[in-house]
Amino acid sequence: xxxxxxxxxxxxxxxxTTSLRFAEGFRNLPxxxxxxxxxxxxxxxxxxxxxxxxxxxxxxxxxxxxxxGTVIVGMVFFNExxxxxxxxxxxxxxxxxxxxxxxx
Numbered sequence: 001x002x003x004x005x006x007x008x009x010x011x012x013x014x015x016x017t018t019s020l021r022f023a024e025g026f027r028n029l030p031x032x033x034x035x036x037x038x039x040x041x042x043x044x045x046x047x048x049x050x051x052x053x054x055x056x057x058x059x060x061x062x063x064x065x066x067x068x069g070t071v072i073v074g075m076v077f078f079n080e081x082x083x084x085x086x087x088x089x090x091x092x093x094x095x096x097x098x099x100x101x102x103x104x
Contacts, residue, residue: 002052009045010065012038017070057100064097
């Protein structure tokens, strides 16, 4: 259950980074609200997961999910470059996350 919460928390991290893009210095209230809800849920889920999963592992996985998800959102929705090296680096992060899960 803790791993599911951690993955969900990582996905909310993608939500808060994406919302931050549109918050316009926190002047755009709907996107600011989305940011605040997402960051709160993300942190709460990380905290719950870290009660069972070692904190270093939980934080690394949470950050990795957020980083990979944010890069993918950027590529798919914001026309950020899709290159071979970026794709390979994303796969390396995913492999590292899987490795942490297997060794936890």
